[in-house]
Amino acid sequence: MTVTEFIVSRLNYWIYIILMMIGLFAMISKKNLIKKLIGMSIFQTAIILFYVSLGVKEGSNIPILEHSVSHAAEHGEIIRAEDYANPLPHVLMLTAIVVGVATLGVGLAIVQKIHKEFGTIEEPEILAKIESGDG
Amino acid sequence: MKTLGAIAVIITGALLLYASEDFPSWGDPHSPANQYRVSSHYVQNSFGETSVPNMVTAILADYRGYDTLFETVVIFTAGIAIIAILRGPIDKRVRLRLASERKMRETNLILAQTSRILVPVIQLFALYVIAHGHHSPGGGFQGGVIFGASLILLALSFQLQTALDRVSEKKAVTLAAIGILIYAGIGFVCLLAGGNFLDYSALQVLMPVGAIEARSHGILGVEIGVAFTVAAIMFAIYANLSSHGRMKGGL
CATH class of the missing domain: 1.10.287.3510 (Helix Hairpins)
Incomplete structure (x- = not known):
């Protein structure tokens, strides 16, 4: 290098x-x-x-859940740690x-x-x- | 002194630059800081445990509630310290100079009218930032600073006295103390309700909601407390520094 x-x-x-x-x-x-x-x-x-x-992760979002995501999370959908800063x-x-x-x-x-x-x-x-x- | 300082800085800088080889690369999701299970736990479970979509707010006011409580106390102490440092007998010469300065100073018409329109909007936005901290970037610290800035704008565009007529120094310090009282008080109510200090889920006995929603409401309560303290102390710091602790004249 x-x-x-x-x-x-x-x-x-x-x-x-x-x-x-x-x-x-x-x-x-x-x-x-x-x-x-x-x-x-x-x-x-x-x-x-x-x-x-x-705290930056490549291709991640800000650490705030969108409403659609939080509703899905209420019904048992798993939130992946890689998706959020x-x-x-x-x-x-x-x-x-x-x-x-x-x-x-x-x-x-x-x-x-x-x-x-x-x-x-x-x-x-x-x-x-x-x-x-x-x- | 200058050469000695430069040598020390260059050696430290070179060591740090050399050490940067071992740091994780930019945006690496598998870096130690991002892999460690505390962070992953917050991302995955904070919504399920607190019902707050904004993870930063949830961590700030709930998981790290003690830290934030005493962070607020630090700000309060800083405000008190500034008043204690600057307050003192006024020099006679300074007082004469101040009196002549005050006569010369006039309020600029355009500036005054613009800030007259702007200040309420800024304050409304500050309240929005505080109240909407659960769902968007914001919270007590940010909203409090915006609110304090609106008071500082008032003092800058009119006279310091104009802002002090609305929020006197005594009122500002009282509001700051009330903010900490709200924060610690919510923690204490949790104790009385049978939980731990700052364990907001114990508040469910006082509210018609479940344990998880109770956490969300508890977070909002402490954010309001933080906002009181931050807004009042920001203005108190400005008022003291701009007037050399005399609360007269100003910039």
């Missing part, structure tokens, strides 16, 4: 990993606290994409998205408080102000 074939067959994972690394890099090296939070959000989005893609990653990510928004809100509130205290959201300037006992 050539390198190109390997990349193409795993393209979805490569995209998530690259997105995740962009987020990680922003969290480590950016000095601006808001940019760090943006990095955290990108990281989170990559993980959400990864989980949802794990895996609902479990969807559930996990549904709550993760909303909790992600809430935690991002807490992060932004802390940054606002820091800005009120120190007048800046650049990390080196905050550290310098703390060391000089100002603020």
Whole structure:
């Protein structure tokens, strides 16, 4: 298998990993606290994409039964697991998205408080102000 | 710091890219995540066990009911934490600046009239998404966020005060607490009715339906609780962040 074939067959994972690394890099090296939070959000989005893609099944439907199917199921027809996308990653990510928004809100509130205290959201300037006992 | 960060990121990324060889290929129905019997059980039996065609809703509110209950508590806690962080004495200079800003700000006529028409439609759609979560994509979290967004639109297109006149911060926090109370209360009623906590089939003694339909109604009840909390906290977060916790001025 050539390198190109390997990349193409795993393209979805490569995209998530690259997105995740962009987020990680922003969290480590950016000095601006808001940019760090943006990095955290990108990281989170990559993980959400990864989980949802794990639930994909080739040729499957969304995990909601049509009315005709549910009526047939009431009369004993068996629902095949291959026909529906895996609902479990969807559930996990549904709550993760909303909790992600809430935690991002807490992060932004802390940054606002820091800005009120120190007048800046650049990390080196905050550290310098703390060391000089100002603020 | 930048080079050090870049080196760390590149090494981690390279390791992950190398490891992607062992991941299942795209859309493989026989991958471990799709083959594992928990997922298959949900797909095959969730309708028979809960009478809810939307498997995501059934898993969210029934099989993983505890998880969702405390997920809702996390959102509530985040809202309370934001209020606790931002609330504080107001700087005199800031107050003067705010007063001058408020005079300058006028409500844009076109924006205001458009959102006056849009907000009720958005809120109606939010209620539909909450109530129709059994049969189509939707549920408490999604509908709650849409409802919160309609209040945020009101605050953005008019003044923050316009939205706060309708849902004050105190009211928002109370509504959020009521949401959790509804959720945990339904669980508690299940206990009183002789079942386990959040075992909705015990609700059949209170309703003229069978055990499986009782589960469906229990799920709707907790989704409404989730929607209360999410909508109220989304608006409370916006109101606090946009006004630096002062509940005045806003964006």
